Amino acid sequence: MGSKMKLKLAIQKSGRLHEDSIKLLKECGIDISNGANKLKTEATNFPLEVFFLRDDDIPQYVEDAVADIGIVGENVVYEKNKSVELVEKLGFAPCRLSLAVSRGENYRDVKYLEGKKIATSYPSLVQKYLDEHKINAEIHEISGSVEIAPGIGLADAICDLVSSGSTLLTNGLKEVETILNSQAILIRNKKLSDPHQQLLNKLLFRIQAVKKARNNKYVLLNAPNDKLKEIISLLPGMKSPTVLPLADEGWSSVHSVLSEDEFWDKIEQLKAAGAQGILVVPIEKMVI
Numbered sequence: 001m002g003s004k005m006k007l008k009l010a011i012q013k014s015g016r017l018h019e020d021s022i023k024l025l026k027e028c029g030i031d032i033s034n035g036a037n038k039l040k041t042e043a044t045n046f047p048l049e050v051f052f053l054r055d056d057d058i059p060q061y062v063e064d065a066v067a068d069i070g071i072v073g074e075n076v077v078y079e080k081n082k083s084v085e086l087v088e089k090l091g092f093a094p095c096r097l098s099l100a101v102s103r104g105e106n107y108r109d110v111k112y113l114e115g116k117k118i119a120t121s122y123p124s125l126v127q128k129y130l131d132e133h134k135i136n137a138e139i140h141e142i143s144g145s146v147e148i149a150p151g152i153g154l155a156d157a158i159c160d161l162v163s164s165g166s167t168l169l170t171n172g173l174k175e176v177e178t179i180l181n182s183q184a185i186l187i188r189n190k191k192l193s194d195p196h197q198q199l200l201n202k203l204l205f206r207i208q209a210v211k212k213a214r215n216n217k218y219v220l221l222n223a224p225n226d227k228l229k230e231i232i233s234l235l236p237g238m239k240s241p242t243v244l245p246l247a248d249e250g251w252s253s254v255h256s257v258l259s260e261d262e263f264w265d266k267i268e269q270l271k272a273a274g275a276q277g278i279l280v281v282p283i284e285k286m287v288i
C-alpha cells in the first residue's frame with residue numbers, strides 16, 4: 001500500500017445531507033477542514049479525501065470510481081439506478097417519497113391516478129410504482145417546487161419527498177401513498193481494490209460504533225442491596241451490569257447500558273423496583 005493511498009468519499013456540497021455527513025465523520029474521529037467553496041479536501045488524521053458534490057451526481061461518481069464511496073439519500077440512489085453497492089444505512093435524513101393530491105379530491109386508491117398527470121422529480125421511481133399497480137398515467141418531470149404543480153394546473157397529483165408534511169399542508173395537498181421510505185446511506189464502488197476495501201472496513205467499523213452509541217444510553221443508579229437482584233434482572237448491560245458498593249452501607253451503585261427503544265419502560269420498572277438517583281449519560285462510541 002503506497003503511503004499516499006487514500007479513500008475517496010463523495011458527500012453533498014450543501015443541503016440537507018451536508019452537515020450530518022460532516023458530523024458523522026467528526027464522530028468517527030476524522031477531522032476535515034470544511035472550506036465553504038471547496039470542491040475537495042483531505043482529512044488530516046485518516047487517509048480520506050472528501051469531494052463536495054450535488055447529491056444527484058454522487059451515484060454516478062461512485063459507479064465511475066471517481067469516488068470510492070459516497071453518502072447520499074436512498075431516494076437518489078434508487079432513482080438514478082446506478083451500479084453501486086449499499087454498505088450501510090446511516091440513520092439520518094429520514095423521509096419518504098409520497099404521492100399527494102389536492103385536499104379536496106375524493107381519493108380512494110391508486111386507480112384514482114389512471115389517466116392523470118403526475119408532477120415529480122423522481123420519474124423512474126414513479127413509473128416503476130405505476131407499472132407495479134398497472135396504472136397508466138402521464139409523468140411530468142420537474143426539477144423543483146413540485147408541490148405547486150396542482151395549484152397552477154400543471155398536474156393532478158405530485159410525487160415528492162415528505163418529512164413533516166408541512167410543505168404539503170401549506171400547499172393544500174394531502175399525502176395519499178408512500179412509494180419509498182428513505183434515509184442517508186453509504187454506498188461504494190463495486191470493484192474496490194483490496195487496500196481501498198481495507199480502508200472502508202476501518203471507516204465502517206467506526207461508523208457502526210457511532211451508530212450503536214447513538215442508540216444507547218449509559219445508566220447509573222443507586223439500589224438498596226435487598227432490591228439488587230430484582231434491579232439487576234431488569235438490566236441487560238453489555239455483559240452484565242457493574243455493581244459497586246456505596247459508602248452508605250446497604251446501598252450499591254449499578255451501571256448499565258440501555259437501548260433507546262426500551263429506555264423509558266426500563267426506567268419506570270427500575271424506579272418501581274426501588275432504584276434511586278437514576279443518572280442517564282450519552283455514550284460517544286460503543287464497540288462490542
Ligand code: ATP
Binds near residue numbers: 013014016095164
Ligand atoms: P443538491 O443541491 O445537492 O442537488 P437537493 O436540493 O437535491 O440538493 P436536498 O433538498 O438538500 O437536495 O435534500 C437532500 C436529501 O435529503 C434528499 O435527497 C433526501 O434524501 C433527504 N431529505 C430528507 N428530508 C427531506 C425533505 N423533507 N425534503 C427533501 N429531501 C429530504
Ligand code: ZN
Binds near residue numbers: 055056
Ligand atoms: Zn439534488
